[in-house]
Amino acid sequence: MRVIMFVVIGLAISACSAPDPQTAYDRRQAVMADLMPDPADRAGLDLVFPIYSRNDIKSFIVEYFPNQVSADTVVARLAKVCGARNQFIGADGQAFIDDAPEDTTIGRPDGTRMPGKKMVVDCGSPS
Numbered sequence: 001m002r003v004i005m006f007v008v009i010g011l012a013i014s015a016c017s018a019p020d021p022q023t024a025y026d027r028r029q030a031v032m033a034d035l036m037p038d039p040a041d042r043a044g045l046d047l048v049f050p051i052y053s054r055n056d057i058k059s060f061i062v063e064y065f066p067n068q069v070s071a072d073t074v075v076a077r078l079a080k081v082c083g084a085r086n087q088f089i090g091a092d093g094q095a096f097i098d099d100a101p102e103d104t105t106i107g108r109p110d111g112t113r114m115p116g117k118k119m120v121v122d123c124g125s126p127s
Contacts, residue, residue, distance in 0.1 A: 025109040041077045044069025046106045046116060048078070057082060059098065060121045063106055065114065071101050075121055082123035098122040 032048045042048075047063040060081075064074055075095050083093025099120040106116040 021107055021111050022109045024107070035081050036077065041080075045074065047118075057123055059123065060095075061118070062121055063104060063116055063118045065106070066101075066117050071097060071117070071119065074119075078121050078123075094125045095121050095123050096126045 028047050029042075031050075032042045032045060035048055035050060036042050045062065045064045047061065049061040050057045051059040051061065060078055062074055062078070064071075075097060079093050079095035082095050097119055101117040101119040104116050104118045105113040107113055
């Protein structure tokens with residue numbers, strides 16, 4: 001099951017990538033703005049990629065800057081999205097970290113790379 005999740009994560013991240021770093025950044029920002037209209041909710045985030053199941057958001061692949069936002073704050077922000085967007089899975093505004101944050105490097109629009117974290121956040125409560 002974990003192997004399948006990592007394949008999905010890899011495909012999802014590659015879908016957000018583009019040859020031009022600015023284009024990739026713009027795409028990521030557009031997806032996040034659709035999910036979280038308030039710019040304050042997007043602060044410190046680089047990528048929030050939703051994974052859908054039956055028209056509901058089941059999980060998110062997240063890349064963020066830990067010097068700007070904590071993992072707990074990211075989860076709280078995504079819990080609001082889970083509660084607002086999901087009808088079938090009964091998330092009730094809850095979310096949890098499914099795969100613990102891992103170190104990564106995040107590409108910036110100017111072509112530089114910065115240290116960050118990536119994780120998978122699921123809607124609902126842990127079972």
